[in-house]
Amino acid sequence: MEQLPISYAVLSGDGSHGGHSAHGRTKQALFNLIPPAYLVAITAFWGLAPKWLVEAPWTLTVVTSLITLSVLGLEWINERHAGWRMNRREFFTDLFYVVLGTTAISWASTRLAEDPLKALKTSLGISTEWAMHLPFLVQVAMVVFIIEFGQYWMHRLMHNSTPFWLTHAPHHHITQLNAAKGYVGNPIELFLISLSLLALFDLPLAAVFCGVNVLGSISTFAHANVRADPPKVYSLFFTTIRHHSLHHSTDYESTRCNYANSLILLDRLFGTYREGEASVVGQDDLKRLSIREQFAFPFRPLIERIKSPIA
Ligand SMILES: [Zn+2]
Ligand SMILES: [Zn+2]
Structure with missing residues (x-):
């Protein structure tokens, strides 16, 4: 695991900008309420949706896509850092991983984990x-x-065991945060992180889909370039961009905290919570990996060993 303790920005306070004008302050106050408003809307939708809509095969995909697309839109209205602004290369990489996540990874986790369970x-x-x-x-x-x-x-295991770290490192090589960056990573990592014991429980489909969308919405905002700093009651329980940007910072010790993708309460409970925020994110001198490099990353030690001359 090689992470250089090069300079990183940890901002103090709540990080909110939005200008000093009354209009700017109102806009910012409204933006701060958007992440909790999403959770209310998602819960109301699944709680009130008729059975046919819950069971329709496309409903979850449509709601999930709407969450990602609308947060991408919010990035244009009130961005957090100009350096994280979406560009063509980032957009198509993110899109590739969204498609991979909703097709191959989702298929693998259903067939190889959920069904056997x-x-x-x-x-x-x-x-x-x-x-x-x-x-x-x-x-x-x-x-x-x-x-x-x-x-x-x-x-947490991925940050503490080299073989697991090799699968997770590509996610830490991203050099800017955006709404769909939660999907970006080596496919082995994406599969491992999708594993859960949920299949052992009898729960109604609407509650399962609601939970999935709640988690998705929180982690989408926690990766998004949106200037929204939700009220304390939200950030006490749920991961925000402040918590997660610190996890993505270039400071090694800060990456070993705030592990929860969505429920920051777990970090608070298990002693891995850290306060702060980073505006510079990445690994190893901020080296951005291509999709090919992200796929090959876990096998790099093996490839290097094969290539190196026999001593
Ligand atoms: Zn992340
Ligand atoms: Zn991590």
């Missing part, structure tokens, strides 16, 4: 029928917690 659940006669009768919000909270608990420990 469901089969195991059936064969062992495990049932959590009680969970089907809980209030909707409790069910959603369960989905969020179960998925995030797994992601937190997997992510």
Whole structure:
């Protein structure tokens, strides 16, 4: 694991700008409420959606796409850092990974993890029928917690074990943050981070999809170039761009904190929370990797060993 402790910017305060005019302040105050408003809207949608809409195969994809696209739009209205502004190269790389994530990675995690886990659940006669009768919000909270608990420990493992780090490093090589950057990474990492024990629980589809979209919305904002600093009640529980940009900073110690993709509460509980924010993100002298390099990254030690002359 090589991370150079080169200079990085850690901003103090709440990082909010938005100008000093009354208009600027109003705009900023409104933007700060957007991330929590998304969670309210997502929960209301899935909580009220009729059964046919929940079960329609395209609903989850449409809502997920709307979240990503609308946050990308917000980047143009109130950007956080000019240096993170979207360009053609970043856009097409991000798009490639969004497609990869929603097709191949999603297929692999269903076939190789979720289906076998469901089969195991059936064969062992495990049932959590009680969970089907809980209030909707409790069910959603369960989905969020179960998925995030797994992601937190997997992510922490990736920062503490070299073979796992080699799969995660490409995600840390991104040199700017944008709405879909959460999708960018080596495919092995993307598969590993998708693993969860959720399939062992009986929960209604609407609560599962709601939880998935809640997590997606939080981590989209936590990667987005949007100047929105949500109220404390949000940032106490949920990961914000401040928390996650610090995780992406060039300071080695800061990358070993704020592991939670969405539920920052877990970092607070497990002692890995750190306050701060970074505007410069990346690894190894801010080297941006191409898609080919991101794919090959975990195999680099092996390739170098093969190439090096025998001593
Ligand atoms: Zn990380
Ligand atoms: Zn990230």
